[in-house]
Amino acid sequence: MTKLIDFTTLYVTKSHILFVILTWISxxxxxxxxxxxxxPLRIDAVKDTTKQxxxxxxxxxxxxxxxxxxxxxxxxxxxxxxxxxxxxxxxxxxxxxxxxxxxxxxxxxxxxxxxxxxxxxxxxxxxxxxxxxxxxxxxxxxxxxxxxxxxxxxxxxxxxxxxxxxxxxxxxxxxxxxxxxxxxxxxxxxxxxxxxxxxxxxxxxxxxxxxxxxxxxxxxxxxxxxxxxxxxxxxxxxxxxxxxxxxxxxxxxxxxxLTQERTSGFIFPTFGELNNRGYFLQNGGYYFAVSDYFDLALTGDYYTNGSYGLRADTQYRKRYKFSGNLGLRYENLINSQRGFPDYSRGTIYNIRWSHSQDTKSSPSSQFSASVNLGSSRYYQNSLNQFNSPNQLNNTLQSSISYTKTFTSYPSVRIGVTASHQQNTRTESINMTLPTLTANMDRIYPFVKRNSSRKGIIDNINFQYSMRAENSITTTDSLFFKKEMFENARTGVRHDIPISTSFKLLKYFNLGMSTSINEVWQLSTIRINDYDPSLRKSTIDTIKGFDRFTTYDFNASIGTTIYGMFNFGTDKKIQAIRHTITPIIGYGYNPSFDQYFDSYVANEFGAVRQYTRFQGGLFGTPRQGFSNTMSISLINKLEAKVRDRDSTKTEAKKITLLNNLNFNTSYDFNTNRISPIIMTGSTNLFQNKMGINFGATFNPYAIDDAGTQLDVLNINNGGGLARLTNANLTMNYSFSSKNFKGKDNTNNVATGGRPDDLFGTAQDFSDSRTMGNTEEGDDTEEAPTEYYRTSIPWDLRVAYSLSYSNIRRESEISNNSLMFSGNIDITPKWKVGASSGYDFKNQGFTYTQLRFERDLDSWRLNFNWVPFSANSSWYFFIGIKSSMLSDLKWDKRKVSDRSLN
The missing domain is CATH 2.60.450.10 (Lipopolysaccharide (LPS) transport protein A like domain)
Incomplete structure (x- = not known):
């Protein structure tokens, strides 16, 4: 509130103060x-001598x-x-x-x-x-x-x-x-x-x-x-x-x-110079405080060689209803000058939209959106400093969904989803426009509703689910063009799973299930016999509705075994409990030969079989029956340890191994054993470090050329199985505040990672991207008498290792370490770094150094990418208060990027 008679001091929630030179007033x-x-204030004060x-x-x-x-x-x-x-x-x-x-x-x-x-x-x-x-x-x-x-x-x-x-x-x-x-x-x-x-x-x-x-x-x-x-x-x-x-x-x-409400105003640009593009103005424009529910910021960049960029950002929110933000980006990039041999011109764009609905507004229906799509080379070619940390993103993903639940018994949930996945390296795009799903709740037909279920008959149940999908595979150059729809695939899949379960011999859980599946397609194919004139077999596409039905049968039996190792209550580790869950499964899939035809494949009269449903969205019918047995072994290790708090009488329970799983199967038709797959995970240091590992073991031997033989490896002079590949990932996040890491949510808003391993994406000259930078919002730890005894810091580390030995190559295919951290070396100085090292290729990954100086009323920032093709730096000094945020000076040097 104001504190000067009726003054409303110089502050606006989202203001950008505008010093406009209009005229010289004497x-x-x-x-x-x-x-x-x-x-002068004339006051004759006479003290009352009669006062007590x-x-x-x-x-x-x-x-x-x-x-x-x-x-x-x-x-x-x-x-x-x-x-x-x-x-x-x-x-x-x-x-x-x-x-x-x-x-x-x-x-x-x-x-x-x-x-x-x-x-x-x-x-x-x-x-x-x-x-x-x-x-x-x-x-x-x-x-x-x-x-x-x-x-x-x-x-x-x-x-x-x-x-x-x-x-x-x-x-x-x-x-x-x-x-x-x-x-x-x-x-x-x-x-x-x-x-x-x-x-x-x-x-x-x-x-x-x-x-x-x-x-x-x-x-x-x-x-x-x-x-x-x-x-x-x-x-x-x-x-x-x-x-x-x-x-x-x-x-x-x-x-x-002078208002405490949001107000419209100009956003002052930043100035600089860029090789091959001349001088520039970046991030200048106008902010529209349209209403209390949404706003709009129109900004742009201009370079003296003719390049320019346009952006529109809006945030909207309705309390107890929904909230979100929308960002549109477009850049017209010109390299060099017209007439020069290195002259080139190209356009890039990017669309980001995030929408979330308050669950209280409509419990039975939900709408959400998370969109990040555009040119595959947008982050790599963008000239705006704000996009630099996102240059390492290899994928763009989007999803828009709406779900509606009908709560009557049995409840039915219907959803419509549009999704998009884009590989920025290969420039391939996979989309579903749209996907329609319908799922009906589980029904127990032989027991009354909400009654207890006992035995094999009472536990018989079935469900229904449907998935209709229109899938599009295209490239970046054909995106949003009519050619992208030419190879679209459409299909509908219906699934009715029927299952039951019951106890067997008190300690075993027996489950049986069957599934009826039906697939609808709007087009099929016909392969014609070999044509000598064309020297190949031709394929015709037949438009029209067609369908096929399949079914299968599965059964499994499992139990849980507990093993306890006691070491005594006087020990630090008092006991270790080992939980083993073995599961044996059986699966039978019949052959559906009625959906297969044959054709002459070459001039020698070779006959081959095919199904008209080839290329369908939901696969094809199975030819040849399958008769397999699967074996799974799930392990978990827990321990009881003496609590460090001596006042507590009970031991503390901790998890040593979240899971250690082994899976394999045996095919009775081919008499072959499938590879043994091992996966596992654990958490260390009070769950601050997550470790995931896995490996694949092949029980069959290979010859000198690396070709797999139909001979067990143990019968070929080797071990029980060969290690063909292995992987290990570790993530560690901790800080001086109770070992709690922190996320950088700004990167998510700009299409980046939720952490800052690729650096941070911030435009310090724009207070709208800085959150609350008002003075007095001091969240740092209170320093002690000697500040070095309480230095705030945080660190995030990610390590990845992959090993491959499929053909006896025995090589490390990936070995990299990434880290990002920040440290407040004094109450006013903060430094940070994001980097990594590729041990296989022996080089540093994307590296960013950050320096921040608190100058009381001012803020100084310096971000530096010292090497690589994306080398750049950015210096900023300005007033922290958003009221005077346009009193600033910044300088930047961005890397030159050739247009592809």
């Missing part, structure tokens, strides 16, 4: 028109004062009664003296006056009820120092000057050496003149956002200004002072929008 003229003559020494507070109300019997001035009494009685309340500690001759009330020491919505407190107050004026000032203490400065409040506006003169009827006021503060902004002025509720004049004012307004590190000196509360400030000659030293940063005329 300072002398402004003084003559807006500066009142400085009138204990200074008991006496509240004096006018209608209780005993009137002078020698004075019969009925006119004065009438005026006093009409103007003060029942309206003004006042009190003071030392005394409240009434002078009928001067028509004044003198209040001394902690004096207070209350009138309507006005509150005045000061060391001394003189109230003239004839002129309807109030004078307030300071008093001296026993040491001769001035104390009890006036405190003036009108409505929600507060000012604390040295002295004040106020007419409580006309609401006019003169204020000397006023001070006010609003949301981190401090305004002081030698003289303030209040004409009415909508007009104020200020002489010799200072504006700063420093935390120390009495001795600010910087301020803007305003000679003369006119205030329109809650709307604007129009100032004369103004310039910036840093450490009380005037700077060349000055304007003859300044305009400050």
């Amino acid at each position: 300072i002398g003229f402004l003084k003559a028109q807006e500066t009142p003559a400085k009138t 020494k204990d200074k008991i507070t006496a509240t004096v109300v006018l209608d209780t004062i005993v009137k002078d019997s020698l004075s019969k001035d009925s006119t004065a009494a009438k005026k006093g009664k009409s103007s003060l009685l029942d309206k003004i309340r006042y009190k003071a500690i030392d005394y409240a003296k009434i002078s009928q001759k001067r028509k004044e009330i003198l209040l001394y020491n902690e004096a207070e006056v209350y009138y309507e919505d006005t509150e005045l407190k000061a060391g001394i107050i003189i109230l003239n009820y004839e002129k309807k004026e109030v004078y307030a000032g300071r008093i001296k203490d026993s040491a001769g120092n001035y104390t009890q400065a006036p405190y003036f409040k009108q409505g929600s506006n507060i000012v604390e000057p040295d002295s004040i003169r106020f007419n409580y009827e006309t609401k006019r006021a003169l204020i000397w050496n006023s001070k006010t503060e609003q949301d981190g902004s401090h305004v002081t002025a030698e003289i303030v003149k209040k004409e009415n509720d909508s007009t104020y004049f200020m002489y010799e004012g200072r504006l700063t956002t420093s935390k120390n307004p009495d001795d600010p590190d910087y301020y803007i000196r305003i000679r003369n200004a006119k205030f329109v509360p809650k709307k604007k400030i129009i100032a004369g000659f103004s310039n910036m002072y840093i450490a009380d030293v005037p700077t060349p940063i000055a304007v003859p005329f300044a305009y400050f929008p």
Whole structure:
């Protein structure tokens, strides 16, 4: 809220202060028109010698004062009664003296006056009820120092000057050496003149956002200004002072929008130079505060060689309903100059949309969107510094979905989804436009609803699900063109799984299931016999509805075995429990030969079989029956350890191994064993480090050429199985704050990773991307007497290792380490780095160094990518307060990128 009479200080939630040079107004003229003559405050204060020494507070109300019997001035009494009685309340500690001759009330020491919505407190107050004026000032203490400065409040506006003169009827006021503060902004002025509720004049004012307004590190000196509360400030000659030293940063005329609501305004661009493209202006434009529900920012870039970029960003939100943001990017990139051999021109674009719905708004239906699509080379070729950390992204993904649930029994859930996946390296795009799904809840037909189920019959249940999909595979060059729809595939799949389960011999769980599947297609194929003239077999596409039905049968039996190893309650590790879950499964899939035909494949008369459903979206019918047995072994290790807290009597349970799984199968038709697949995971250091590992073992031998033989490896002089590949990934995230890592959500908003392993994506010159950068929002740890004993820091590490030995190559196919961290080396200095090392290729991955300096009211940032094709740097210094965020200077050098 405002704290200066009716001043609304220079702050807007999303403002970008606009210093527009309009005209030169004579300072002398402004003084003559807006500066009142400085009138000395004449106060004759006579101390009441009859006051009691204990200074008991006496509240004096006018209608209780005993009137002078020698004075019969009925006119004065009438005026006093009409103007003060029942309206003004006042009190003071030392005394409240009434002078009928001067028509004044003198209040001394902690004096207070209350009138309507006005509150005045000061060391001394003189109230003239004839002129309807109030004078307030300071008093001296026993040491001769001035104390009890006036405190003036009108409505929600507060000012604390040295002295004040106020007419409580006309609401006019003169204020000397006023001070006010609003949301981190401090305004002081030698003289303030209040004409009415909508007009104020200020002489010799200072504006700063420093935390120390009495001795600010910087301020803007305003000679003369006119205030329109809650709307604007129009100032004369103004310039910036840093450490009380005037700077060349000055304007003859300044305009400050004055509102606590979001306001529209210009976004000042940043300046720089780029090789082969000349000088540039980046991220300049206009911000539209359309309403309380959404806004719009239109920004752009321009380069003197003709390149340009356009962007539109909007955020919207409706409480308890939905929220989201939308961003559109387009860049026209020109390399070199027309007529030169290296001249090229290209366009890139990007669309980002995020939408989420409040679950309370509609529990039975949900709509969500997460879109990131565009040119495959957008992040790599974009000239804007803001996109640099996203250059390593290899995929763009999007999903838009709507689901509706019908809660009647059985409940049915229907969903419509459009998805998109794009590989930025191969420039291939896979889309589903759209996918329709319908799922019916599980039904138990042989038991009443909500009744207990026992035995094989009661547990029989079935479901129904349907998936209809239109799939498109295209390339970046054909995206959004009619050619992308030519090879679209459409299909519908229906599934009805039927299953039951029951206990067998008390300790075993037996489950049986069958599934009926039907696939619909809108086109099939026919392969013609070999044509000697064409020297090949031709394929015809037959339009029209067709379908095929398949079914299968599966059964499984499993149990759970527990093993306990006790070491004693006096040990640190008291016990280890090993949980083993073996599962044996059986699957039978019949052959559906009725869906297969044959054709002559070559001139030698070779006959081959095919199905007309080849190329379908949901696969083809199975030819040849399958008769397999699968074996799975699931392991889990837990431990009981003595708690470090000696007051706790029970042991602490921890997980040593989340899972260690082995899977394989045996085909009775071919008498072959499938590869053994091992997977596992665990967490260490209080779940701060996640470890995932896996391996594949082939039980069959290979010859010298690497071809697999139909001979078991153990029968060929080898071991039980060959290790063909293995992988290991580790992620570690911790910090000085209870080993908690932190995410950089800014990267998600810009299409990057949720962490900052690829660096951060921030435009420091745009306060809209910086979150809350207001002063006073200090979340760092409180330093100790020696700051080095409590240095805030955070670190994220990711390690990946892959091994391949399919044909005895025995090589490390991938071995890389990535890390990102930040450290506050002092309360004002923060440094960070994101990098990695590829041990296989022996080189560093994308590296970014970050430096940040807190200059109290200012912020200094320097981001540097020291090497690679994306080398660049970015320097910024500016005021932290969003109110003056356009008082900044930044410099950047971005890498030159050739257009493909």
